[in-house]
Amino acid sequence: MLERMPTLSDLQEAAERVKPFVHQTPVLSSEQINEITGKELFFKCENLQKVGAFKFRGACNAVFSLSEKEASKGVATHSSGNHAAALALAAKKRGISAHIVMPRTAPEVKKRAVAGYGGIITFCEPTLEARESTLAQVIEQTGALSIHPYDNYTIIAGQSTSAQELLKQVQELDVVMTPVGGGGLLSGTALAVKYLQPNTKVYAAEPLGADDAYRSIQAGRWLPSVSPNTICDGLLTSLGQKNFPIIQEHVDKIITVSDESVIRAMRLIWERMKIIIEPSSAVCLAAILEHGEHFPEKRIGIILSGGNVDLGSLPFNESP
């Protein structure tokens, strides 16, 4: 596992390492959404990635970069979301065990997904303290290696592989854009773009109700997320300590958006592009729709981070 900021070689090695396991996801465009926004938008579809999210890239890079000895006791994490499923599947593909601490209140569908990939689940109370102390116990008992979902350089290098693919799939992008929650995808993307194509800008979008990345950049120091509240359930976490300085150095702009814009953008992508994205993935298009003034550029690549939603409770159950 990397103990320092990833170099270009680290990112390229990550791309080679994960290649046999991940989908090279397609880049889709919509003439209609281009007409509405007046842009040329290129959507990199990590919602079509295995486990339905970019998280599988980082998990694969982490799991497959371990030595035989490091891997021998398995891996562990606490997560109620996509990282849990991603780590479980990556571990399954390497043939090692994955110990996942999940809050007992996690959605049934997520518990089933982790179990379906062979993850060994330990339930805990739904507090950060309980999650961390339970994970510490599991690690003590099993000797498994803890893999943080984003505050981890090997994970960051893994998440960079989506942007590396995107830059090969679409030439001459003016901007590459991602959502920001913990910052794993954004920091990996920023490194890839700035190493490989430094004239291309990197923007991020963040829900107003969980705007700790925006506030941290404004303040010039890391600020935690306090009582975040947004429909973007993937973006509720605080920015990682390793992610923050990378974002501070390499990200050109963070734009905050309302949940109303997120729902509008999400519906637009479902209806016009016929793909399923989760609310967190809609923040970038929401930013372009809500804050066109921040986008003088024309050709914008957007990483759609994931597609895991509960079809039984969608935010648009009525006709417009």
Added chain:
Amino acid sequence: MLERMPTLSDLQEAAERVKPFVHQTPVLSSEQINEITGKELFFKCENLQKVGAFKFRGACNAVFSLSEKEASKGVATHSSGNHAAALALAAKKRGISAHIVMPRTAPEVKKRAVAGYGGIITFCEPTLEARESTLAQVIEQTGALSIHPYDNYTIIAGQSTSAQELLKQVQELDVVMTPVGGGGLLSGTALAVKYLQPNTKVYAAEPLGADDAYRSIQAGRWLPSVSPNTICDGLLTSLGQKNFPIIQEHVDKIITVSDESVIRAMRLIWERMKIIIEPSSAVCLAAILEHGEHFPEKRIGIILSGGNVDLGSLPFNESP
């Protein structure tokens, strides 16, 4: 416009003709759905085609194969569905007018789509008689050329271009499979597969509640659809007279499925593949799930015909 059964050259010319206008749609796979079915399934995503359906291929082939003189008065059709939007967009791209007769009861979203592509809409009563007599009036007044949605050899050649792409994108398919309604997609697909790769089988799936193609093949003669009733709104039409003999000669099997299987298959594709398909597109996977005994083959290509659904009224608005 073709007045005879399309030859291999006709199909290849259609592929060249539509290429600048259509998306080369991706082929997606799901490890999870492969595990569930015990097959290797390759989904050709015409739901990601422009206007959200394969229909745009046929409409483009028809519109762009017209001479300047034929095209000068525009094109016309009656349709409440995907063909209307497809013809309107194809005509817009050629810069000619499209006259669309729609029942006044058609969903607002479909009326807006046709109008959005610049189609000139004439509303009529929601009966086949009213649709046909209104179309005849429109043609008399405008001199526009009528383009039938499926009972038309140029349309059939256009629809074949999806299977032509699929055969290039995935090698050594044992079976290629499509839904069957009017039979435009199925007859085009059957011709493409049998001309280009005659050892590959062609199967179709059809809802039990609209099984006129199945019954026609069993009876050895064309039988109309009588009071069809199924959630697959795209498959309610009767098989076309030009489509039937092609299907009779080149399609190896038609399998009928219940609406319950269709909803299950549709949900599986939404949840596991993160793409939006309409119920009509789910019949092929439904057939594999419901009637595994009909599928000794392993590698099956499935054309997902379209993704136009009303997000406000989905058949799975509750958690499982």
